[in-house]
Amino acid sequence: MIFAHGFGCDQNMWRFVAPEFEDDFKVVLFDHVGAGGSDLSAYDKSKYSSLHGYADDLVEIGRDLNLEDAVFVGHSVSAMIGLLASLKAPGLFGRMVLVGPSPRYIDDGEYVGGFTEKQIAELLEFLEDNHMGWSAAMAPSIMGNPDRPELGEELTNSFCRTDPEIAKAFARVTFTSDNRNDLSKVTIPTLILQCSEDIIASETVGKFVRSQIPGSEIVFLEATGHCPNLSAPAEVVSAIRAYV
Amino acid sequence: MSDLLPTNEYRDLFDNAPCGYLTMGPDGRITKVNATLTAWTGVHADGFIGRRLHQFLNMAGRIYYETHIAPLLRMQGFFNEFALDFETAAGERLPVIANASERRDADGSLLLTAVVVIKATDRRRYERELVESRLQLQKGLATERETAELRDQFIAVLGHDLRNPLAAISAGARILQRSGALQEHKHLRVLDMINTTVTRMSDLIDDVLDFARGRLGSGIVLNRDATQPLEPILEQVVDELRTSSPERMIETSFDIAEPVNCDRARLGQLLSNLVGNALTHGAPDRPVRVGAETEGGELRLWVANAGEPIPASAMERLFEPFFRGDVRDSRQGLGLGLHIASQIAQAHGGRIDVTSTAEETRFVFKMPLATAAS
Structure with missing residues (x-):
């Protein structure tokens, strides 16, 4: 069972959910390149200029660990990354759980993604305003040793701290992605977990995903916001458990 | 609560x-x-x-x-x-x-x-302005770098293309000389002048090309050979300079007892540039002295001249490209001679040191005799 985090933070997003499955599954957690404790020197601008670069990494992880028919649980943008990986490597995943998925964030004609292009441009600019205490000088000690408690205060914000340039690039890739045409290609059983009052991935978008992925199911959570894995882990755990 | x-x-x-x-x-x-x-x-x-x-x-x-x-x-x-x-x-x-x-x-x-x-209206505006100004600086720097690279490429292309017309002039002068068509002393002097000027211009172009190559990253490429003697090349360089400056005295004392693993043509160029510099800046009524010897695993090649010492302010920038001291002689070049000499020295794993007093200004080039290919 492999858990993938979305845009913003790192694998700690699953800290209240993943441990619940450790008795029944081999649980795999990872940080996308550029996030959390990943090796920043592996960040390749052109590779990660589309979600396919991230999907390729996911396939690589799967191959390396000899995963077959694994359960993929992806939050936010990683829902689409996992979906792309499932198309690239048939047999890798047996089931997918997509938490707060959105195949496209920007409105397009009849399609309501929830954001305008201008708002996304503002977001990219806004990211400049919050460095989360990032400084190039501190980066090596923080990024390489996320678990070293002696770093004490420097760990503040570390779960969601990223090189500002990479954060911006990931935001751009995430919020300008369009994977609507990939949804119908999915052949494996897929569960959508839809939060209420989620401004990032609205109920309309969740229902759109459900209608496009053949045979998929959708569960509406009572949890509000975009991160039920943190705000309502018990509800998420029971929804996943009921499906796998 | x-x-x-x-x-x-x-x-x-x-x-x-x-x-x-x-x-x-x-x-x-x-x-x-x-x-x-x-x-x-x-x-x-x-x-x-x-x-x-x-x-x-x-x-x-x-x-x-x-x-x-x-x-x-x-x-x-x-x-x-x-x-x-x-x-x-x-x-x-x-x-x-x-x-x-x-x-x-x-x-x-x-x-x-x-x-x-x-x-935090002011604070946020201030921070945004810092971010903006950093962006502008980065953009400006990128543009500057691009321009500088273009300029270097332009110099390289220009230097290269100037050679062909110069070769044509030189060939034309040679044909005239061989044909015997020019007999009058005045005309023969014009022919000599053409030849001298062609040589001089050719040297300038070489300097520019060497400089551009150095700047463009390929650096000075050496063709080392330890089996051939170095002394004849050095003698030849000094002879050429004696010919072009007949009114000046150049004294030599060469004692190269061991083989030197070097690019002889390049060391010739280095010496030519150092002596040229001494002729330009040294006292015209005093000899320029040139020496070379091998000792303690090193080649030492030196050029000394009398005259005004180099001002302390000029000392630091002596080897920078386009640096020219007081221009007294119309023959002075682009200010690339010492820069290229130091590049040649570095390519050989060596260096050039300068001492300048009221008595004497001396440039000393030292390099290890047997260096592995650089």
Whole structure:
């Protein structure tokens, strides 16, 4: 069972959910390149200029660990990354759980993604305003040793701290992605977990995903916001458990 | 805290604090808001209660709140120093810095989250300007680098293309000389002048090309050979300079007893540049002295001249490209001679040192006799 985090933070997003499955599954957690404790020197601008670069990494992880028919649980943008990986490597995943998925964030004609292009441009600019205490000088000690408690205060914000340039690039890739045409290609059983009052991935978008992925199911959570894995882990755990 | 009614003083401290203050219940809905924040935003307290914090932010802030701030708050129990933009009732932007912390009961259940916001219009504008100016600098630097590279490429191409017409002039002069068509002394002097000028111009072009190559990264390429003697090349270089400056005295003392693993043509060029420099800047009535010897595993090649010492201010920049001292002689070149000489020295794993006193100015080039290929 492999858990993938979305845009913003790192694998700690699953800290209240993943441990619940450790008795029944081999649980795999990872940080996308550029996030959390990943090796920043592996960040390749052109590779990660589309979600396919991230999907390729996911396939690589799967191959390396000899995963077959694994359960993929992806939050936010990683829902689409996992979906792309499932198309690239048939047999890798047996089931997918997509938490707060959105195949496209920007409105397009009849399609309501929830954001305008201008708002996304503002977001990219806004990211400049919050460095989360990032400084190039501190980066090596923080990024390489996320678990070293002696770093004490420097760990503040570390779960969601990223090189500002990479954060911006990931935001751009995430919020300008369009994977609507990939949804119908999915052949494996897929569960959508839809939060209420989620401004990032609205109920309309969740229902759109459900209608496009053949045979998929959708569960509406009572949890509000975009991160039920943190705000309502018990509800998420029971929804996943009921499906796998 | 519910059974402790706040005194009026505390109520006043909360309501009229010089910062905005709000609390959110465990479900993330706003439960209390102070008067400062309602005044700043123009949103009445009733407009806050029961709603979510992100609803009062601009869209970028909402996305950021959902993807970064809310998760972080849940994971570490607080956040500090976040830049956020509130949207006021009038539709204006209210830039703030926000801190927040959770309060939990003994079982770890969330009781409330307290958020403090401080107006930061100036600070945020200042930070934005810093970011902007950094961006502008980066852009400017990139443009400058591009321009510099283009300029270097231009110099390289120009230098290369100047050679062909020069070769044509030189060939033409040779044909005239061989044909015997010119007999008059005056005409023969013109022919000599053409030849001297062609040689001089050819040297200048070589200098420019060497410089451009060095700048373009390929550097000076050496063709080392330790089996051939170096001395004849050095003699030849000095002879050429004697011919072109017949009125000047150049004394030599060469004692190269061991083989030198070097590019002989390049060391010839190095010597030519050093002697040329000495002829230009040295006292015209005193000899330029040139020497070379091998000793202690080293080649030492030196050029000394009398005359005014090099000013201390010029000493540091002597080997920089296009650096020219006092221009006294119309024959002075581009100011590349010493720069290229030092590049040749470096390519050989060696260096050039200068000493300059009232008695003597001396350039000493030293290199190891047997160096592995550089």
